[in-house]
Amino acid sequence: MLVIYMIKAWQLKLNKIIFQIKDVTYMDINQVLLQRIKMPLKSSFETSFGKVTEKDIIVVRVFSEDKVGIAESVAMPFPIYNEETTGTVWYMLEHFLIPQLLEKGVKHPRDVFDMFSYIRRNNMAKAALEMAVWDLYSKQNGLSLSAVLGGTRKEIEVGVSIGIEDNIDDLLIKVNHFLNEGYKKIKVKIKPGWDIEPLRAIRNKFGDDIPLMADANSAYTLNDKALLKELDTFNLMMVEQPLAHDDIIDHAKLQAEMKTPICLDESIHSVEDARKALEIEACKIINIKIGRVGGLTEAKKIHDLCEERDVPVWCGGMLEAGIGRAHNIAIASLSNFTIPGDTSSSSRYFNEDIIFPEVTLSKPGMISVPERPGIGFDINNELINKMIVNDKTFTKATMIS
Numbered sequence: 001m002l003v004i005y006m007i008k009a010w011q012l013k014l015n016k017i018i019f020q021i022k023d024v025t026y027m028d029i030n031q032v033l034l035q036r037i038k039m040p041l042k043s044s045f046e047t048s049f050g051k052v053t054e055k056d057i058i059v060v061r062v063f064s065e066d067k068v069g070i071a072e073s074v075a076m077p078f079p080i081y082n083e084e085t086t087g088t089v090w091y092m093l094e095h096f097l098i099p100q101l102l103e104k105g106v107k108h109p110r111d112v113f114d115m116f117s118y119i120r121r122n123n124m125a126k127a128a129l130e131m132a133v134w135d136l137y138s139k140q141n142g143l144s145l146s147a148v149l150g151g152t153r154k155e156i157e158v159g160v161s162i163g164i165e166d167n168i169d170d171l172l173i174k175v176n177h178f179l180n181e182g183y184k185k186i187k188v189k190i191k192p193g194w195d196i197e198p199l200r201a202i203r204n205k206f207g208d209d210i211p212l213m214a215d216a217n218s219a220y221t222l223n224d225k226a227l228l229k230e231l232d233t234f235n236l237m238m239v240e241q242p243l244a245h246d247d248i249i250d251h252a253k254l255q256a257e258m259k260t261p262i263c264l265d266e267s268i269h270s271v272e273d274a275r276k277a278l279e280i281e282a283c284k285i286i287n288i289k290i291g292r293v294g295g296l297t298e299a300k301k302i303h304d305l306c307e308e309r310d311v312p313v314w315c316g317g318m319l320e321a322g323i324g325r326a327h328n329i330a331i332a333s334l335s336n337f338t339i340p341g342d343t344s345s346s347s348r349y350f351n352e353d354i355i356f357p358e359v360t361l362s363k364p365g366m367i368s369v370p371e372r373p374g375i376g377f378d379i380n381n382e383l384i385n386k387m388i389v390n391d392k393t394f395t396k397a398t399m400i401s
């Protein structure tokens, strides 16, 4: 008995030592592949800043000797959510990020963020590469991405985001449909002229208890204070980013006068932004999007800061295809993601997704966190190949010569 115990203890110690050794050796990334694909959305998605009808994605793969890490760029085709576009992400990856990663190498995915910190912003470009490196690292260590990030949940709670609809009837049909699927949070997009009326209609039809929130995507200013304060009458879980994309000061002023918690999305690009926003009480909740903050390392830092300060977070979405969804599921398995996120099933936006199996609800309003190494999904390469508009391979040899 004692002998078995001693052997087990030794095995554990040995594993720990191997893990530590791995952290000081290079990850040996020798090739990166970019594939730009255009994927039709089932139906268009409208927000206060505009309408999207197809998903324009860059699939990023990083190769080591025998493993491949994968991620997806979440930038939109136009610079309307933030300053990046699919085109700028490609440019940054091609001319700055990939050459540097291949030339310098990293020992741990954590190093990627630091390596790129001298480059201002371009967070979605940085994130696309960094997330692929995290997936590769997880696969090299035979662990799920969730486990490597320190996730504790086996299942995550999810909600759904509903765009601006043509009329109230269409909106109510959608809300009804998603409530029936069990989604644990209904988020509706609002803008001037489409705010009080749709929220009132939802409350009248479905009652005061359904978990409801509104996302304004920066469509208002403090001149709309009276209207925004009226939102307090709808018992909303929160109102997301009511004011300017680059503001925290006015949000603090508004939060001081509103009962409904404000959640910031567009205004938070880093853990430093989060610290400042919390310090001046510009919000009570933060929406974490891995792409917006430059990758999983920074996303985890924001999560940890918020946890320390008892501020709940949730995982936002950018209409991701399956690879992006998989990364969202992994980060949302961390303990302080206590509010249902925007990561819905693949079928919410796509007739067919680029992963196997597709993301589905394991039970009403829940998605299970994969336990297999890395993101825990296989890639539907056949489908990806059908949708490619551009691709490029980068190798260590060609970069350095």
Ligand SMILES: O=C(O)CCC(=O)c1ccccc1C(=O)O
Pocket: 081, 160, 161, 215, 217, 265, 316, 317, 318, 319, 320, 342, 343, 344
């Ligand atoms: O279902 C999703 O992925 C979330 C959709 C969403 O709300 C959104 C989609 C694109 C850009 C910004 C946002 C947002 O959260 O503000």
Ligand SMILES: [Mg+2]
Pocket: 215, 217, 240, 241, 265, 266, 287, 316
């Ligand atoms: Mg938002």
